[in-house]
Amino acid sequence: MTTQRIEAGAVIDGYTLEEPLHQGSMATLWRVSAPEHPSLVMKMPLLREGDDPTAMVGFEVEQMIMPTLQGSHVPLFISSGDFSTQPYIVMEYIRGDSLRARLERTPLDTDEVARIGAQIATALHSLHRQHVIHLDLKPSNVMFRDTGEAVLIDFGFSRHDRLPDLLAEQFRLPMGTAPYISPEQVLRIRNDPRSDIFALGAVLYHLITGVRAFGFPTSITGLRKRLFRDPVPPRARNPSCPAWLQEIILRCLEPDPRERYQSAAQVLLALRNPGQVPLTERARKLKQDGVVPVTRRWMRTLGAQADSWQSTAAQIARSPVVVVALDLVASSEALLTGIRTTSERVLSMHPGARLACVGVLRTSRLAVDVTVDEEGRNLRVLRLLELKDWARPLGLEEGRLTYHVLEGPDPAAVLVDFVRQNHVDHVVVGARGASPLRRYLGSVSAHVVAESPCTVTVVKVPRPSDEDEEEEEAEAS
């Protein structure tokens, strides 16, 4: 390797070093410029004698994973270099401060915490869908675009489902950042995307309380505590934290990944719909668990080891968000039953699935919105009750089911927007009715099929008259 000067004005593979941005323990970041890109970031690993050997492997991991990532929730990868000049990665420059800067103002108010949580959950879900688990989610690794999207940075500890895990064999100690790493990471398990859900919980805890959930342990024994010791409930530290937010945070922080939200999209759904979060003992508690449950959890951690092989893709596939869109006013009883049967079929294949029952309240584009019917009942509440009544026969336990009454002049557009916003995996919707009015209004299902970014199942119920109609059409043609 040729020795390369690292100083302002130096040129590496055509990139001019402009100004140092950050000096970390693993790498140096410089703002660089190239003829076609006035502002980029160059990351160079620290390779001096005595530097952390993790630095080099982490750099290799990042060099392997970054080019595979797409979308607005990661910095765009530009290029990388090896020993022939100087090992580096050049990527998009994300301006502004990381989330870490906001820790100085903690505790933040509930709305801001929920908003930041939703932004991070959206970014995590995008990453998980690309087969990558971050494994070092913390405030300093979260940036924001001017448009509001969270951008995750630093993939040095990350794990890609479909690429060799260079870190697995290399180190015998847990990898990650002590206040945020999940219990399974403490056990050196690196293949569970729910580890990022735990870290998200730890970040939200910090934002709403101003205190770290598990402190900053510096020993393995200290780190292992989170396998059995629950944190002080956020409401005990900040009484203005609402019960639903405490429920979400403590659920993310469950020591057993199976007790957490099963995907980042499910956290997002909860954060966006506070009124729909089922409140359990987690929401109510104001003290840490007593000796008995803690001891029981501690006993279970003895000899706890890495789980069997699994993948991010499999975990996400097991935990879809399914939307069932219902038009309770215009649909026939037969169609509503058909939609329920189809929903049952979809849910039976995915025990980890969440079902969101969505009804749309059509509002007029011009007139003042009528949200009260002739008898003076609130239509929103009425729709909600109807949705619950429809879903009751499904027999789903609380927590797997949410209800949403959306409003808008164009039901299809409102539905598609909901599907996009909540990273829904599957939509179940009834086919267009046959009445002249429905024909005139156009098909909601056709619009949803065309515009939704996911799988859509359109439920049809055969009518006795269908066969006759087909025969008539055949004769006519």
Next chain:
Amino acid sequence: MRLAVLTDLHANLEALEAVMEHARKHGAEQLAFLGDLVGYGADPGPVVERVQAAVATGALALKGNHDEAAIHGAPPTMRPDAAQAVTWTREHLSPEQLAFLVALPLSIERGERLFVHASAADPGQWLYVLSATDAGRSLRSVGSREIYCGHTHTPALYHLGADGTVGAFQPVPGTPIKLSAFRRWLVIPGSVGQPRDGNPAACYAMLDDAADVLVFHRVPYDAERAARKIRAAGLPGDLGARLELGA
């Protein structure tokens, strides 16, 4: 250049043709055959003919233990069904085809890459690379940064870090893997003509040598037809049955 790396063809013409067609469609500009062109399968002559034609246009080809057995007779250590196939194979190759097998080298070095049938530790001994330890031994015995080998019939990717630890990885078909320049790699594409990992689809790997990006591929082919030919030739029936199971 895109190099398609094929190994352990084992006289399976159906698998070979399917793989070569797949590789051509995916932009392969050159081929490398890492040995065991014959043995087990019913088409030794046509398979050697295809490899000869490829070598005439610049392909690399190596000798494997089954090729050597076809030349010199089965060694006493060989399993009975394999030994029976060796005798049959020898009778179904022309003198010119046998001469082609005799002339094949045990390994070929191209820049930082070494191509060999079994472990590079001692190519003529046909040692299996079945674990990270075996892979480490093979990598440490030579200076090449990347080794490509066969012999085990199961796709695998091993990597040796700067600190000496070896990692093992089960490749996911169709996923491009950038081979980091900061470590050494041992690539086993898996068998074209007799896969043994429970998936009957033929295996090979494609290397973009300038970018150092590797993709493992699985190619479904008519294994039933290949098995039928084995039975029709009077070769042990199990040799056909295992093709349909990939076992």
